[in-house]
Amino acid sequence: MDYPEDLKYLDTHEYVRLEGEIATIGITEFAVDQLGDIVFLELPEVSDAIAKGDTIGTIESVKAVETLYAPISGTVIERNDxxxxxxxxxxxxxxxxxxxxxxxxxxxxxxxxALSAEEYKALVAE
Structure with a gap:
């Protein structure tokens, strides 16, 4: 599995890539692998305010429905429709x-x- 060094990770499997004051948020390859076939994704709207630790949506696979958490606070400026x-x-x-x-x-x-790539890699290896 790949854990890019330029990302920060949460123990709930979200990642953040910071570029100045813009954070790109997603979920890790490990989480995608664990979920299996993903069939539905719910995310906040553009201009919504999010707060670190709050629920920002859900991801549903044929195996489970998981909650997504905000790794950082801010305002959504773009959503991957x-x-x-x-x-x-x-x-x-x-x-x-x-x-x-x-x-x-x-x-x-x-x-x-947040966790470094090495710390996240150790977490998911347990």
Whole structure:
């Protein structure tokens, strides 16, 4: 499995890629693999405010329905509607084209307690 070094990870399997004050949020390859065939994705709307730790949607597979959590607070500036229409794209490119949201971050320091790639890799190996 791939765990890009430029990302920060949550123990709930979301990731964040920070580019200035913009955070790209998605879920990890490990989570996609565990879920299996993904059939439905629910995400917040553009301009919605999200708060770190809050529920930001759900992801449904043939195996389970899982809650998605905000890894950082901010305002949604872009939502990947193509992914909502075609959630099986997650299996192809979870760290690239299959991102969920782009968020203008309120406080960059909120991400400081997230996991590094090595820490996340150790977590999922347990």
């Amino acid at each position: 193509e992914l909502i229409d075609n959630p099986d794209l997650l299996a192809e490119d979870p760290y690239g084209e299959a991102w969920f949201l782009k968020v203008r971050v309120n406080d960059l320091d909120e991400i400081n307690d």
